[in-house]
Amino acid sequence: MEDNLLLKTDSYKVSHWKQYPSNTTFVYSYLESRGGSYESTVFFGLQYILKKHLVGKVVTREKLDEAATFWKEHLKQDLVNYEMWEYIIEHHNGHLPIIIKAVPEGSVVPLHNVLMTIENTDPKCFSLAGYLETLLLQIWYPITIASNSREIKKILLKSLKKTGDPNLIPFQLHDFGFRGVSSYETSAIGAASHLTSFMGSDTISGSVLARNYYNSRQIAAYSIPATEHSTIVSWGKDNECKAYEHVLGKYL
Incomplete structure (x- = not known):
């Protein structure tokens, strides 16, 4: 089995879709550097993360089945958002309905400024922004x-x-x-x-x-x-x- 995007998150993220208000349609999240040793940071590494993990047909029936089996055993209950993932497979051909915006890579940005944002483009996929947070935060290293x-x-x-x-x-x-x-x-x-x-x-x-x-x-x-x-x-x-x-x- 190839890399599975559905498993590239924290365990508790799987349950969050149930915790939002029932009328939630869009979630908009942002990344900033809240402090550090220097007055500014160099923004770099997003393009690698996008191309490596998020571009193309990254959700399939096989990956959903694999993830569902894992989460049932791991969490001792069935918390997978089947409706959203199946919707992405059927209506978006496995592509993620999200928009990610960021400052140009290589930019020197003062602390406490927005470096990147993510939002869903389909109201039926509002929990995607939070689900992908774990993976996107890998950008701290570059x-x-x-x-x-x-x-x-x-x-x-x-x-x-x-x-x-x-x-x-x-x-x-x-x-x-x-x-x-x-x-x-x-x-x-x-x-x-x-x-x-x-x-x-x-x-x-x-x-x-x-x-x-x-x-x-x-x-x-x-x-x-x-x-x-x-x-x-x-x-x-x-x-x-x-x-x-x-x-x-x-x-x-």
């Missing part, structure tokens, strides 16, 4: 990485203007974070977010994400041949100079 990278870039640029060449700034913070995160997807999202401020990265997954989800026409990041402990110590304690001579001879 926003955080992009914002951190921007603040670090400001510090580095200030020093470069005093002591060096500001034109070197794109390569002053090199990403080697692949091995330090929890999954391949995390590495790709984090590395792509880093590239909103820098161009140096050994985390290939970020460039792949930029190409596949942001239509990057050129490579998003660059790197160079480099040594590691194993390639140098393999020469033995007394041959360190030979090791470096060998490496230089291979690439120069």
